[in-house]
Structure formats: structure tokens, C-alpha cells
Amino acid sequence: MAAEIRKLLKQVVDQQTGFVELRYSGKTSRSVVVEKGKVEAASVKRRCGVGVRVLEQGTWGFSSTGATDEASITRAIKRAKDAARASAGQRQASISTLPPAALAQGDFDDPSAVEVDAISLDEKLDLARITEERTRAESPRITSASCAYSEIDERKAIVTSDGADTSFRILRPEFRVQAVAESKGILSVANESIGVTGNWDCLFRGDRKSKMVSDAAKFAIDLLEAEKPAGGRATVILAPSIVGLLVHEAIGHTVEADFVQSGSVAQGKIGQRVGSDLVTLCDSGFSEYAGGAGGTMPIDDEGVYTKRATIIDKGILTSYLHNRESAAHFGVEPTGNARAWDFCDQPIIRMRNTYLEPGDSTLDQMIAGMQDGYLLDGPKNGQADATGEFMFAVQNAWRIKNGKRGPLVKGVTLSGVAFDVMQTVDAVSSEFRWELGSGYCGKGQPAKVDAGGPYVRCQVLLGGTQE
Amino acid sequence: MTDPIVSPENLLDQCDETRDMALKMGADEVEVIAAWGTSQSVEFEKNDLQLAISDDETVYGVRIIKDKRLGFASTNDFSSMKDTLRDALSLAAASLPDELHGLPAPQPRIQVDGLFHADAAEVGVKEVTDLGGKLLAQVKAIDPRVSIDSGSVGAGRGARAISSSTGVRCHTLGSHVSCYLFGMAVEGDDVGSFAVAGNGARMFAGFEDKIDLCARDFCAKTLGALRPGKGKSYKGEVLFTPEATSSLIVGNLLGMLNPASIRKGKSPMADKLHEVVAASLITLIDDPTVPGELDSSEFDREGQPRRKQTIMENGKLLSLPYNHYEAVAAHVSGGTTGQAAGGAESLPGVSFGRVQMSAGTDSLEDLLNTTSPTIIVTRFSGSTNGVTGEFSGVVKAGFLVEGGEKRPITEVLISGNLLDLFRDIDAVSVETESIFGRVAYPWVRAHGVSVTAG
Numbered sequence: 001m002a003a004e005i006r007k008l009l010k011q012v013v014d015q016q017t018g019f020v021e022l023r024y025s026g027k028t029s030r031s032v033v034v035e036k037g038k039v040e041a042a043s044v045k046r047r048c049g050v051g052v053r054v055l056e057q058g059t060w061g062f063s064s065t066g067a068t069d070e071a072s073i074t075r076a077i078k079r080a081k082d083a084a085r086a087s088a089g090q091r092q093a094s095i096s097t098l099p100p101a102a103l104a105q106g107d108f109d110d111p112s113a114v115e116v117d118a119i120s121l122d123e124k125l126d127l128a129r130i131t132e133e134r135t136r137a138e139s140p141r142i143t144s145a146s147c148a149y150s151e152i153d154e155r156k157a158i159v160t161s162d163g164a165d166t167s168f169r170i171l172r173p174e175f176r177v178q179a180v181a182e183s184k185g186i187l188s189v190a191n192e193s194i195g196v197t198g199n200w201d202c203l204f205r206g207d208r209k210s211k212m213v214s215d216a217a218k219f220a221i222d223l224l225e226a227e228k229p230a231g232g233r234a235t236v237i238l239a240p241s242i243v244g245l246l247v248h249e250a251i252g253h254t255v256e257a258d259f260v261q262s263g264s265v266a267q268g269k270i271g272q273r274v275g276s277d278l279v280t281l282c283d284s285g286f287s288e289y290a291g292g293a294g295g296t297m298p299i300d301d302e303g304v305y306t307k308r309a310t311i312i313d314k315g316i317l318t319s320y321l322h323n324r325e326s327a328a329h330f331g332v333e334p335t336g337n338a339r340a341w342d343f344c345d346q347p348i349i350r351m352r353n354t355y356l357e358p359g360d361s362t363l364d365q366m367i368a369g370m371q372d373g374y375l376l377d378g379p380k381n382g383q384a385d386a387t388g389e390f391m392f393a394v395q396n397a398w399r400i401k402n403g404k405r406g407p408l409v410k411g412v413t414l415s416g417v418a419f420d421v422m423q424t425v426d427a428v429s430s431e432f433r434w435e436l437g438s439g440y441c442g443k444g445q446p447a448k449v450d451a452g453g454p455y456v457r458c459q460v461l462l463g464g465t466q467e
Numbered sequence: 468m469t470d471p472i473v474s475p476e477n478l479l480d481q482c483d484e485t486r487d488m489a490l491k492m493g494a495d496e497v498e499v500i501a502a503w504g505t506s507q508s509v510e511f512e513k514n515d516l517q518l519a520i521s522d523d524e525t526v527y528g529v530r531i532i533k534d535k536r537l538g539f540a541s542t543n544d545f546s547s548m549k550d551t552l553r554d555a556l557s558l559a560a561a562s563l564p565d566e567l568h569g570l571p572a573p574q575p576r577i578q579v580d581g582l583f584h585a586d587a588a589e590v591g592v593k594e595v596t597d598l599g600g601k602l603l604a605q606v607k608a609i610d611p612r613v614s615i616d617s618g619s620v621g622a623g624r625g626a627r628a629i630s631s632s633t634g635v636r637c638h639t640l641g642s643h644v645s646c647y648l649f650g651m652a653v654e655g656d657d658v659g660s661f662a663v664a665g666n667g668a669r670m671f672a673g674f675e676d677k678i679d680l681c682a683r684d685f686c687a688k689t690l691g692a693l694r695p696g697k698g699k700s701y702k703g704e705v706l707f708t709p710e711a712t713s714s715l716i717v718g719n720l721l722g723m724l725n726p727a728s729i730r731k732g733k734s735p736m737a738d739k740l741h742e743v744v745a746a747s748l749i750t751l752i753d754d755p756t757v758p759g760e761l762d763s764s765e766f767d768r769e770g771q772p773r774r775k776q777t778i779m780e781n782g783k784l785l786s787l788p789y790n791h792y793e794a795v796a797a798h799v800s801g802g803t804t805g806q807a808a809g810g811a812e813s814l815p816g817v818s819f820g821r822v823q824m825s826a827g828t829d830s831l832e833d834l835l836n837t838t839s840p841t842i843i844v845t846r847f848s849g850s851t852n853g854v855t856g857e858f859s860g861v862v863k864a865g866f867l868v869e870g871g872e873k874r875p876i877t878e879v880l881i882s883g884n885l886l887d888l889f890r891d892i893d894a895v896s897v898e899t900e901s902i903f904g905r906v907a908y909p910w911v912r913a914h915g916v917s918v919t920a921g
Binding site: 035036038039041042043044045046047048049059060061062063064066067079080082083084086087089090091092093120121122125129143144146180182186187188189228231232233258259261262263264265344346380381383385386387389391393410411412413415416417444461462463 | 512513514515516519522524537538539540541542543544547550551554557561562563592593596597603614616617653658659733735812813814849850857860861863877878880917919
């Protein structure tokens with residue numbers, strides 16, 4: 001389908017003058033949710049159309065159409081050009097031209113999508129129903145459970161007047177389990193989720209399904225009895241899930257070149273030390289070190305081949321993340337970070353798979369080397385600021401005392417200033433995992449991203465009780 | 468080459484046509500919703516105009532019930548409606564039966580005036596560009612240290628229609644104008660916290676004044692966060708701005724009242740109807756029938772009329788929101804309360820329409836004239852747990868008031884339990900502030916909050 005649309009887009013682009021970018025997106029989202037033995041939702045969402053971006057009189061114009069015929073696309077191009085012309089007078093720094101880039105040509109389908117197509121809706125619903133039932137059966141103290149399966153099957157075609165001519169298909173399945181425990185009127189909740197770019201073998205590799213069920217139930221029950229920690233500065237080991245959140249939210253966003261130009265904390269810091277020697281941080285369109293990373297994509301939404309960008313190399317800030325426009329501004333090559341969620345969204349600078357490179361310690365060694373602190377795993381949510389100041393909520397936090405892992409504590413949030421925290425990193429494990437594939441990044445429009453890394457030991461501020 | 472014309476009437480015709488097609492294909496009950504929107508906007512990035520957008524789209528959603536089994540599908544392509552109906556029917560066939568599934572009967576319509584203004588609907592890119600230029604210039608004129616990371620000015624119109632096999636048939640037309648700014652202040656090496664400001668209206672006339680307010684609000688927020696110092700750890704009083712009151716206190720309280728969460732054993736508000744759950748200073752009213760307001764509407768996601776309802780009076784919980792399914796599940800005698808929520812791409816959920824919090828009797832000046840250390844929470848960036856009530860997070864762009872001095876702070880976390888926080892509110896201001904051109908909220912003070920400074 002995308003390959004056929006691509007031919008039509010090429011035909012329309014060839015009739016235009018000036019820079020024109022046409023981007024077809026056809027997305028089918030399927031979702032089933034089972035909760036307490038009931039099918040709470042079963043839905044299919046289909047959304048397709050063509051986004052049109054033009055560079056006219058030194059500024060951008062954008063329009064889109066849900067119709068994919070030649071007349072509708074041509075009409076959308078006219079609207080985008082009219083919009084650009086009407087607004088051009090207000091633009092201060094006009095764009096003369098885009099830099100040459102390695103623009104993609106050809107089809108790049110993900111073959112795993114076909115395998116998931118072959119799995120029936122009944123099987124997907126059964127999977128959610130049985131998993132939810134098993135979660136409730138884990139303990140009489142589990143009073144409520146839910147399980148959700150969803151998948152986004154997307155076909156894209158991108159054609160630009162300066163040479164991009166490509167199409168591809170990407171499949172992103174996700175699976176979530178939630179357990180709610182109750183004791184003496186007190187409730188607690190635990191969530192487990194996974195999301196990948198790939199097929200079911202990739203989603204459920206190993207014994208992931210069973211582990212998600214038992215972990216969700218166990219953590220929900222253990223959290224019933226858990227105490228809150230005292231707030232204050234602490235030495236912590238961040239699990240790959242929290243490392244992922246840290247490198248995405250607190251560092252990744254501050255090095256998006258559009259945000260750098262606005263004055264983020266990373267502005268002017270290229271070549272400066274922002275972390276310890278153990279810190280090497282990258283963002284990649286590929287699934288580095290382990291398969292299935294949720295933000296994997298062969299081509300970005302400007303038709304540029306994705307590649308790995310090394311943001312911090314052994315503690316030194318080396319690169320920002322770019323689209324074609326920001327690459328021209330900074331005089332570097334685009335890094336393939338232009339992304340758009342739907343056809344009606346314009347491409348903006350986004351992360352893909354962001355991670356910290358593994359080191360050579362083991363988790364056991366890192367715990368054994370600590371007198372007092374915490375091991376933090378399971379992100380609940382997180383935000384970061386222009387300053388790099390971040391806040392993450394953690395589901396599972398264990399006290400570490402005299403080199404040994406102790407009991408679970410609850411209600412833990414951690415905070416700090418990212419570049420300051422990176423300077424305190426004194427141990428990095430060789431074990432590496434992608435952990436945020438079921439997450440979505442928000443920047444005016446959603447994006448499927450992933451993030452992860454090794455276990456990392458550092459200093460942060462923990463939120464907690466005060467007497 | 469002209470654009471196709473979309474009107475509420477022809478959207479309703481398409482809904483009727485789809486409803487009949489679904490019944491012919493074997494659905495027992497069907498509800499079709501269509502939502503169309505068109506807008507002209509300009510977006511800013513890096514303190515400059517970035518992009519002009521001219522857009523429109525129609526989305527259709529179909530809820531089908533077959534043998535008491537539910538299926539839902541949506542599309543933005545009316546020509547593929549037959550495939551969409553097949554999707555919904557297949558999902559219903561694969562789903563489990565649930566006796567509670569059904570669609571509501573039609574109710575008498577209400578009229579809410581002022582939801583559509585032709586002047587906003589007819590605005591072009593040139594007009595929104597000019598307004599955008601004024602917004603950028605105004606921010607820079609106030610203080611060049613303020614940096615706009617992103618923002619927009621836009622205007623447009625939208626229509627919605629619903630048709631169901633139980634006889635619901637309704638349509639509406641609305642207009643909107645909005646502006647939004649996101650960014651921070653930068654002074655040398657000092658980068659301040661993010662701030663967000665916005666405004667909105669149904670009509671274009673007079674919107675320049677709202678642009679001006681948005682610019683001033685944005686500058687005050689961003690500049691106030693520059694050069695922050697260390698905070699202080701204590702357990703005690705915290706003062707929430709109207710924005711923080713709306714998001715942390717009222718937003719989370721309303722979330723816990725969701726009847727689906729209560730039904731599934733995931734809310735601490737189960738069995739709390741007619742009980743005191745908050746301080747006596749708290750009165751909340753849901754009224755989406757106020758003419759001309761952005762959050763007002765004539766009917767909900769299921770085509771049921773909106774109504775005014777008191778949620779909480781002097782801390783006592785008086786009502787819960789319901790859509791048709793949840794009303795049946797909870798055996799509510801009057802049925803749905805007209806609080807079905809959502810768009811054309813999803814099944815109806817439940818949500819309040821336009822919640823107001825009554826102002827209090829304390830002046831803001833008195834609240835700031837405190838003898839004990841008090842953190843002002845301008846914005847809360849953190850985690851709240853709707854099941855347990857626990858909350859913990861960072862105070863953004865906050866201040867410490869101590870010894871008659873008010874100074875900006877950084878790296879300060881607050882934590883506690885929302886159920887305690889609702890009861891520990893001991894002052895509500897007379898003064899209220901509109902949140903992004905919508906409902907106005909007061910300042911609120913609570914005690915017993917754990918504050919941790921870095």
C-alpha cells in the first residue's frame with residue numbers, strides 16, 4: 001500500500017516547484033483491555049492521510065489531508081503554500097535552503113509485521129483475558145487486575161522534491177499488566193509493561209509474560225507493607241529502566257537542537273565535561289546492544305537515513321540531535337531525528353532509542369560496594385526541565401545497607417540536575433536492557449521511543465517523609 | 468479546485484447513513500459519532516515564527532453491540548466505512564458478553580448560547596500570523612531574557628454529530644481562538660524553569676487583550692524562576708497557586724471520583740458518597756452549560772444533555788459523574804448524568820465537564836504574610852497515585868516565604884497523601900485566576916506536607 005502511494009506522491013511532487021515534502025502515513029492501532037474478568041475495550045483505529053510541508057518565501061507552510069487522491073493532495077499543497085506566503089513577512093530568520101543529506105530511496109519494510117498479522121484477534125483477546133485471570137489468581141490479596149495488548153501497525157511513504165523517495169512498514173506491539181492489592185482498607189498498585197519494534201517473539205522473548213504476572217502481583221502485595229524512605233541526598237543504583245528515563249527526559253530533551261537554540265542548559269556546552277569518564281550517551285535509530293528497541297526506525301520523517309548520534313563521549317558533550325533545518329544552522333550533518341506522529345503532524349526533532357553505553361561492573365559488585373543507599377527500578381513517570389532538573393517516580397525501591405539489598409520502600413521519587421548527577425557516576429554495569437519501549441514521549445505530539453542502559457551508581461535527591 | 472464543505476447537518480446525515488448500514492450488517496445496537504475540525508494556526512520555535520498551518524479533518528467512530536458484546540472502530544476515511552463496520556463487528560464477535568452494555572435513549576436537548584462565533588471561524592492564516600507577531604513582540608518588549616521555546620496562535624471551527632439506533636440524533640458547531648507559550652528565561656549561564664501560559668476564547672473580537680495577558684503571564688512566570696536558591700526541609704504549610712490547585716488538588720480529587728475506578732476497586736473514594744472527604748472550605752460545582760465558555764457544550768459523548776451539578780459542598784461528596792454504562796453498573800436511578808467523555812476515536816469514558824471551585828475568604832496578602840516557613844508551589848511536576856493517594860514530586864518555579872521574605876527556590880520536593888491533603892486545607896483565597904482562559908481557581912493553603920530540599 002505504502003509503495004503504491006509512494007508512486008502517486010512522486011507523481012504529484014514532480015509537478016511542483018520549490019521544496020515540497022509529502023509524507024503518507026497509514027496507521028492501524030488495535031487494542032484490547034481486560035479488567036476484573038471483563039473486556040473493558042476492544043477497538044481498531046484506522047487513520048491515514050498525507051502531510052504536506054513546503055518551504056516557500058523562506059518559511060514553512062504545512063497542511064494535510066485525510067484523502068489520498070491526487071486532487072486532495074494537490075489542494076493541500078496549495079493550502080500549505082498559501083499559509084507559508086501569508087506568514088512569511090513575520091519570520092525573522094528566513095530559511096534559504098536545506099542542506100544536502102543522505103536521503104533514502106527504496107522500500108524498507110519490517111518483515112515481522114506479517115507474522116503478527118497472522119495472529120487472530122481472538123488469540124490477542126485470549127492472551128489478555130488469560131493473563132488478567134492469572135494475575136488475580138496469584139494471591140487472594142490481589143483484588144483487581146488488568147491486562148492490555150495493543151499494537152500500532154504503520155505504513156509510511158516519504159517523497160521530497162530534492163530526492164527522498166522511500167516507503168516502509170513498522171510494527172510496534174505492547175503488553176501491560178496491572179495488579180491492585182488490598183489489605184485492611186489500604187490499596188497498592190504495581191504495573192509491568194513491555195513494548196518493542198518487532199514481532200511477538202521479540203515482545204515475549206524468554207519467560208516475560210509469566211514474569212510480568214508474578215512481578216506485578218508480588219510488588220503490589222509487598223508495597224502494602226512497605227515504609228516510606230526519609231527524604232534527602234542519597235547514593236543510589238539506577239536500574240536500566242531509570243537510567244533510560246534519566247537519559248531520555250533529563251539529557252535527551254536538552255540536546256534536541258531546536259531546544260538548544262531556545263536556550264536549554266546544553267547550549268554552548270559542546271566540548272565541555274558534563275559527566276564522569278564512565279558516561280557515554282547515544283541516541284540511535286537502531287536497536288543497539290539488544291533487539292527490539294521501541295523507537296527503532298530506518299528512515300526519519302524528512303526521508304533522512306537514521307544513524308547513531310553520540311551525545312556524550314566519556315563525559316564530554318559532543319553532539320546535539322538534528323533535523324535538516326537545525327543541522328544547517330549548526331553546520332553539521334542531520335542525525336535523522338525528524339519525526340512526526342500522524343500524517344497531520346509536522347516533523348520535529350525527537351529522540352529514538354536513547355541509552356547509556358554499558359561498562360564493566362556487575363550489579364552485585366555495585367551493591368557490595370555501598371554502605372547505605374537504594375536500588376531504584378520501575379519508572380512510574382518522569383519529567384525534566386530546561387535546566388536539566390528532573391523528577392522521576394519509582395515503583396520499586398530497595399534499601400541497601402552494608403553492601404546488602406534490604407526491604408522494599410514505597411513512594412520514592414528522585415530528583416537532581418542531570419549534568420550534575422552524571423558527574424557523580426562512579427560505577428556502570430556490563431548488563432544492558434531496553435526498558436521504555438511501552439512508553440510514549442510527548443512534545444506537542446506523541447512519539448514511540450525507547451531508552452535504557454546498564455545499572456548506574458550515582459548521587460541524587462530522594463523525596464520522602466520529614467518529621 | 469475548492470475545499471469540500473462540511474456542516475453539522477451533513478455530518479449527521481453521514482452518521483445516520485452509517486447507523487443504518489451497521490444495523491443491516493447485523494449490529495443489535497449502534498452509535499456513530501463524527502467530528503470535524505478546521506483550523507488556521509502559526510507555530511513558534513526558537514523565538515521566531517516557524518510554521519504556518521492550514522488544516523482540516525473528519526473522524527468517525529462506531530460503537531457496536533451485538534449479543535451484548537462490544538466492538539469499537541474508527542476511521543478518518545468515510546469511503547472505507549464498510550471496512551470500519553466490519554472491524555467493529557469482528558471485535559464484538561471476539562469479545563465477551565456483558566449484560567450492562569447498551570446505549571442511552573434520547574433526552575430533551577438543551578441550548579447553550581455563544582459556542583460559535585463566525586468571526587473566529589472565518590479567521591485566516593494572515594490574521595493569526597499578525598496576532599502571533601504581536602505576541603512575540605510583546606514578550607520581547609517586556610523582557611529580552613525571556614525565551615520562547617515553542618508556542619502557537621490558532622483559530623478555527625469544529626462540528627460534532629451523533630446518531631444512534633436508540634434514537635439519539637444531535638449535532639453542534641463551535642469555534643475557538645487560542646494562544647500558547649512554552650519556554651524559560653535565560654540570563655547568562657542561568658537557565659530558569661519551564662513555564663507555560665495560554666489563553667483561549669470562542670470569539671476573535673477582543674482576543675488581542677488575551678494575547679497581552681498571555682504574554683504578561685508568561686514573562687512573570689519565567690522571570691520569577693531565575694536565580695533560584697536552596698529551599699528548606701520541613702513538615703508544614705504549603706501554598707498552592709491557582710494552577711497547582713487545579714492540577715494537583717482538584718484534578719486528582721476528580722480523578723478519584725471516576726465511577727469506573729470505583730467499580731474496579733481502584734479508588735479510595737468507594738462508598739464515600741454523602742461523606743465528608745475534604746476540608747469544609749472546599750465546594751466544587753460542575754457546570755458545562757455556562758454560555759460562551761470554552762469547556763461548555765450542549766451534549767456529551769453519548770448525545771446526552773449537559774447539566775449543572777454540585778460535586779462537593781463544604782467538603783461533603785454529593786455526586787459522582789456517570790456515562791450510560793457506569794450509571795447502569797452502579798444502579799443509578801436517573802441513569803446517565805450527561806458526563807460521557809471522549810472523542811470520535813475512542814469509546815466513551817467518564818469525565819466532569821467544567822469544574823469550578825468556590826473562592827474562599829482569605830486575602831492572598833494574608834496568606835503570604837505567614838510566620839512559619841511556607842513553600843509556594845507554582846507548578847507541581849511529580850507523581851500521584853490515584854489508587855493509594857500518594858503524591859511526590861518537584862516544586863517547579865517555586866518560592867520560599869520566610870521571615871517576611873519571598874525568594875525563588877530549586878530542588879525542592881513535596882510529598883504526602885492526597886486524601887490527607889484534601890482534609891488539611893486550611894485556607895482558600897478570595898482571589899481567583901483563570902487557567903488558560905478557562906475556569907478560575909483560588910490559591911489554597913494546606914498543612915502537614917513533607918518538604919525536602921536538596
